[in-house]
Amino acid sequence: MAYLITGAKVLSSESPYSFPARDVFISDEGIIEKVALPGKLSASSTHSDVVDAKNKILLPGLINTHTHAPMSLLRGVGDDLHLPQWLRTCMWPREARMDAKTMAIGTQLAACEMIRVGTTTFNEHYFHMDAIARVVDESGMRACLGYSMIDRKKSGDGIEFDFDGKGKDELAIGEKFAKEWNGKADGRITTSISPHATNTCSKELLVESARLAKRLDVILHIHLAETRTELAETLGLYKKRPAEFLDSCGCLLPSTVAAHGVYVSKSEVKLLASRKSSIAHCPVSNLKLASGGAAPIPEYLAAGVNVSLGTDGAASNNSLDMFESMKVGAIEQKNFRFDAAAVKADDYLKMATEAGAKALGIKAGVIKPGHLADLVLIDAKSPNLVPFTDNAGWLVYSAGPQNVTDTMVNGKWLMRERKLLTLDEEKILSTAQKTADGLK
Amino acid sequence: MAYLITGAKVLSSESPYSFPARDVFISDEGIIEKVALPGKLSASSTHSDVVDAKNKILLPGLINTHTHAPMSLLRGVGDDLHLPQWLRTCMWPREARMDAKTMAIGTQLAACEMIRVGTTTFNEHYFHMDAIARVVDESGMRACLGYSMIDRKKSGDGIEFDFDGKGKDELAIGEKFAKEWNGKADGRITTSISPHATNTCSKELLVESARLAKRLDVILHIHLAETRTELAETLGLYKKRPAEFLDSCGCLLPSTVAAHGVYVSKSEVKLLASRKSSIAHCPVSNLKLASGGAAPIPEYLAAGVNVSLGTDGAASNNSLDMFESMKVGAIEQKNFRFDAAAVKADDYLKMATEAGAKALGIKAGVIKPGHLADLVLIDAKSPNLVPFTDNAGWLVYSAGPQNVTDTMVNGKWLMRERKLLTLDEEKILSTAQKTADGLK
The missing domain is CATH 2.30.40.10 (Urease, subunit C, domain 1)
Structure with missing residues (x-):
């Protein structure tokens, strides 16, 4: 029609x-x-x-360049907790119990909310990606989907990685998904290679991720310098700051979408600009999780970095409202700089539209x-x-x-x-409630 | 019924x-x-x-304890400007042209928005109060209304006041309004004595305001330590910080609602607690106007200060959304303190309901x-x-x-x-648009 x-x-x-x-x-x-x-x-x-x-x-349509759609089922779990405690006691145990069916209903719930708030495309970084992709297909939304890869060992005093075992397995899953679904659903689904972060992935996994993303010609989606812990651990491991280290792994590509980008130095801003990588700025999640400080948005914009906007998952936001993210991001920056002109409304509207499309390589926005x-x-x-x-x-x-x-x-x-029109909202809401209750 | x-x-x-x-x-x-x-x-x-x-x-119903309803007509005027420039080049020239009829339509517009966002009571500080009161009456809302009094001279290099001329005139208008309307509209309207702030009102005006508020047994509504300018000017004039100075004028009453309360010292927090005065915390407006820093909410709460919540006027917010103010206030505090537990959701829900009712002395919330x-x-x-x-x-x-x-x-x-049901929304929106266009 x-x-x-x-x-x-x-x-x-x-x-x-x-x-x-x-x-x-x-x-x-x-x-x-x-x-x-x-x-x-x-x-x-x-x-x-x-x-x-x-x-x-x-x-x-608004373009949400960093989220974890199924986490809508975990909305409201562990509010007001510190990030490490929130992850360890609330998120990880529940995520471990989330199967493909759970992921599907979580994604349906998120899709209902996103369509209602005017979001047409989202950039996803999670697990059980086939289930998520099938929901994107049925919902009619557009999405860039990537399997979240981690090869850091869970136990142990120090930080240890298992590239040869876990890392290689993760890469294989990520590659298979990225190949299988890229261009599917009338082209509405594109894919990414999605290593988790600089302190949760081995150097080898990051190097191979970059090679794979280039070879498949897809987005590389990764968390970057979200917290001080991530910064400290990366510095401790490699004597390099997160963006510097990613660059040394070949991960700063023009097709890279780096989420958060809070604890980034001035020289890293320049580096990101010179590599033409994109930032997915997630102000509401950063504030709620008390990451502290504020992402250097005026510096990114001055350096010509493509800054897009994300909500992050609903478990850390707790909504998927891009209007809220635009407003909160802009007013937070003004206040943080004691300068009402530090960023402008135009900057944030561009982030949520044109810059998001550019980040994901789609002709939209x-x-x-x-x-x-x-x-x-x-x-x-x-x-x-x-x-x-x-x-x-x-x-x-x-x-x-x-x-x-x-x-x-x-x-x-x-x-x-x-x-x-495409989703049975009433049924989804009631199934989602039951599913979330079952994860308690 | x-x-x-x-x-x-x-x-x-x-x-x-x-x-x-x-x-x-x-x-x-x-x-x-x-x-x-x-x-x-x-x-x-x-x-x-x-x-x-x-x-x-x-x-x-949510209780908005600091706003300037007619400023909804000025929504979007001078966004992204510094506060002093915004006031001088955008707000004051327009406010000077706003007559009683304009105030009425501005208040109708604000009332439509407030009813839609679940606000049932607002605490108002503005001009042409009779016009505003009549709209409150017709809208069915509840409000505490006060005439905004200022006796600082507009010109001159230093800070000069004119209590004997302007100040006394303002007091007379404020008193007449407060007496005439208190308890009107089936008790939905209460009134306040509303001196503007410590750097815009003379000491005499503040002293007389406190006496008048006590005599009439009404709320005393004032701006407190919103900006660094206000703090610096008050310190310069009196060698006292704003809350200390207000106390010396007798203005810290149990019926005092002090809006903003951002640049407040620890000893002033104790002082406010001991006087049982209330704070009207306005996080969205503070962030948007780049006031800088963050109000000491954890300290207020620990000291037992009654902290309520306000949106401020729509010209500096730019909405009258109390849900947004709850969320933004809470997540801003968490981030500012690098502590997700610095304030809790319960604190902010109480501010928007029970604490607001307590601040305004109504049995609601x-x-x-x-x-x-x-x-x-x-x-x-x-x-x-x-x-x-x-x-x-x-x-x-x-x-x-x-x-x-x-x-x-x-x-x-x-x-x-x-x-x-009580307001003709379609007609109000079209009249408000024309009226706002006429203020350009």
Whole structure:
């Protein structure tokens, strides 16, 4: 089905953003074909539908570049605990009991939430990836999926790795998944090679991950300098800071998405910029887990690093709300620098859209001919969005999930007038509750 | 009309919070009369209505203890500017052009948003208070209203005050308003004496404000130590820090609500505790305006200070979302202290409910017999609220305005199934847009 969306104000394709009135024609292949002044387009084919979007705002779908979808089942478990205690006493024991079926229901739950908050694409780093991929397929969402690889030994006083055993097994699983699913679901699924982090993967695993990602021409998705522990352990092991060490392993590729990037030095910012790697900034999760400090966002932006935005998993956020992440990220940075101009609303809107698409190597995040029809409609007739001020701040500082009415991916509606179309939400919510209760 | 609300999970009346299943009977005087196990109550009078709240959560209405409602018209004006520049080039010129009619429409706009986000009471500090009071009356909301008094001279190199001229005039306006409206609108309106701050009011004005507030037995509402400028100017003028200076003026009363309270020393925390004054913590506004640092919330709580929660005006937030303020406040504190346990979800839920009622001297904020029927229903069958974990974190870290379905004040519905009943929302939004455009 092709669509002609009329009457909406449409996010401009470049920053500083505004919302000019435009009509948008979407081909039945799910591509934005034309963007024109109101009234200049007509539904050109017999199998096209006119969508009246009066009083609405048309946005590119939001792109969440770092999450762990099944962790939505663990939402609310161990709130207010310190990160190491939270991981050891709450997350790891439960994750060990999560099988493929559990992962599927967790992903369905996350997909319901993401579609409702206007997220069209997510970048996933977890386990039981086949189950997750099948849910992405059925949900109609777009995702970049990677199997989370770790070869650090669990016991022992020091830090020890087992590359020859665990590491090689992990690589084999990661490779198999990445090959099998890349390009599947009408191209909505792409894949990544996803080593966990610099203190949870051996040097060999990181080196091989980089080689594999290059060979398969897929994203390399990794956690980077999220916590002081990670920084300290990496320095202790290699006398190198995390980004420096990743670079020495060949892991800083133009196709690398490094999540968090909090404890990064000025010279590492330059290094990331020169390697053209992307950051997935996760401000809400960092604050909630008390990682401390703030990611050097103004420095990243000044150096030309592609900074995208993620929510992280719902267990550490506790939502998958990209609007919240935009606002919290921006105001946290302002306050941390004692400078209201340290970052701007435009920066954060770009992170959540265009920069996310760039990070994941997909032609989306902008409403422009030739781009994927991953789109969201916002109801501008809402008291929290009045007055309309025609700038990025209007959206970043005021809008929320309550304003999202419709979500489209690849030219297909996943939500219309707040009703989910591809997922049986009621059944998913009740199954998810039972499944989460069973993990206690 | 009396109501029997059945089938809901109801917020417990004490922290650590949980949500046991309870039925709640509300008298036609707007008072919570009975709270009992499910099935134990029946609609006892002929003029009562049974409300089926299955799958819903019943909360006390949220209490916003510091805002400037008409500033919703200035939402989005001067985002990303430094506070002094924002005030001088954006806020003050526009505020000077805002007349009573403008204030009324701004308050209507804010009321629409507040009712939608589950706020039932707000504590207001602004100008043209009669216009604001009339809107509170028609909207059905509850509010504590105070006329914002300033006697600092606008020009001049140093800081000069004009108590004998401006200050006395301001006091007269503030007193007249406070007397005239206290207890009006079926008791939904209470009033305050509202001197602006320690660096914008003369010592005489502060001393007289305290006397007046005591004499009239109303709230004293003031800004306290919001910015470093305010701290520096107060120290420069009086060799006292802001809370110390307020105390020397007699302004730290048990009925004092001091907004912000960011740049406060440990000894001032003790002083506030000993005077039993309340803080209106405004984390989102503080972050957005880059005030820097973080209010000493763990110290306030440890000392027994009554900490409530506010959004501040929508021009500096840019929303009136108390859910957001709970979450942002809590996660900001955790991160600032490098300690996920520095504050807990329970602390923030209490701030937004019970502590807010205590600050404003109203019998609300708790679902208990004898308390005002200011209530909110939340739809728990929402993907961002599954799984239900029966604790404060479930609400504080995951819920948002999209989950609020019904709002009641004084036993009367202001919103049912997301439809506003007391205000003509569509007309208000269109008038507000035109009015805001006219202020440019």
